[in-house]
Amino acid sequence: MLRVKSGDETAFAQLVLTYQDRLVGLFTNMFRDPVLAEDLAQEVFLRIYRARAGYEPTAKFSTWVFQISHNLAHNSRRSKGRRNETQFRSEDTSSVGSRPKESQIAEKSALMPVRQLDKEELRERVREALSSLNERQRMAVLLHRFEGMSYADIGEAMELSPQAVKSLLSRARENLRVVLEQYVQ
Numbered sequence: 001m002l003r004v005k006s007g008d009e010t011a012f013a014q015l016v017l018t019y020q021d022r023l024v025g026l027f028t029n030m031f032r033d034p035v036l037a038e039d040l041a042q043e044v045f046l047r048i049y050r051a052r053a054g055y056e057p058t059a060k061f062s063t064w065v066f067q068i069s070h071n072l073a074h075n076s077r078r079s080k081g082r083r084n085e086t087q088f089r090s091e092d093t094s095s096v097g098s099r100p101k102e103s104q105i106a107e108k109s110a111l112m113p114v115r116q117l118d119k120e121e122l123r124e125r126v127r128e129a130l131s132s133l134n135e136r137q138r139m140a141v142l143l144h145r146f147e148g149m150s151y152a153d154i155g156e157a158m159e160l161s162p163q164a165v166k167s168l169l170s171r172a173r174e175n176l177r178v179v180l181e182q183y184v185q
Contacts (some may be wrong), residue, residue, distance in 0.1 A: 001061050004052050010054075016045055019065055022147065026066075028132060029142050040076060044068050059156050066147065067155040070139055072103050077135055122183060129179040137172035140165060 003011035023044055027037035047068055130138055139158060143149045144165075151162040151169075158165070 001048075001052070001055055001064075002057065005055050012049060015048070019062075020045075021162060023065070025146065026069060027073065029127075029146070030135075030138060036076070040069075040072055043072055046151055047072070050065055061155045062147075062149070062151060063153045066143055066149070066153075067159070070158050073139065074135060082140050088092075101147055113131070125180060125183050130181055134173055136177065137168055140168045141172050141176075144169060154170075 001009075001015065005016065020041060023041035024034075024037045027040045028034055028035070029036060033041075045067065046067065130141065133141065136158065140154055142152045143157065144151075149157070151165045154165045155162045160168070
């Protein structure tokens with residue numbers, strides 16, 4: 001980011017390549033809308049680029065990126081709540097962010113079709129369970145589990161103390177356990 005601050009455009013492109021998939025994945029898990037996820041990830045990079053001149057490395061760069069992401073997700077959810085929008089899902093598999101059904105089937109897999117169905121069903125239940133968490137819990141779980149961030153880094157990104165993050169994750173785990181216990185034995 002210091003190279004970006006000094007005007008190195010290739011360094012910015014490298015940052016985009018490094019964080020783009022992670023941010024799209026994070027936002028997709030938050031909102032379950034791949035198009036919105038891509039838009040929000042693009043907005044994060046736009047904000048990073050606009051703030052490049054004033055950037056000061058007071059924390060890890062990834063923490064700063066995820067703090068921007070957290071704030072943007074919060075603002076997006078809040079403004080989305082004010083609008084009465086209805087999402088229409090198309091059955092067309094050629095839309096952005098969807099995969100053709102053929103690619104979902106494991107090639108030459110030794111797994112039985114029933115087991116593949118069971119795994120996909122369990123994944124869907126986990127996605128639904130994550131969706132049942134409040135925004136702060138979901139963000140903390142995603143940053144901890146999928147980004148591998150420490151309690152301290154999550155705390156910086158979400159403007160919480162490490163102890164508050166620990167408590168937040170504990171409540172999230174309990175909520176997930178309650179929702180998922182009937183599916184996992």
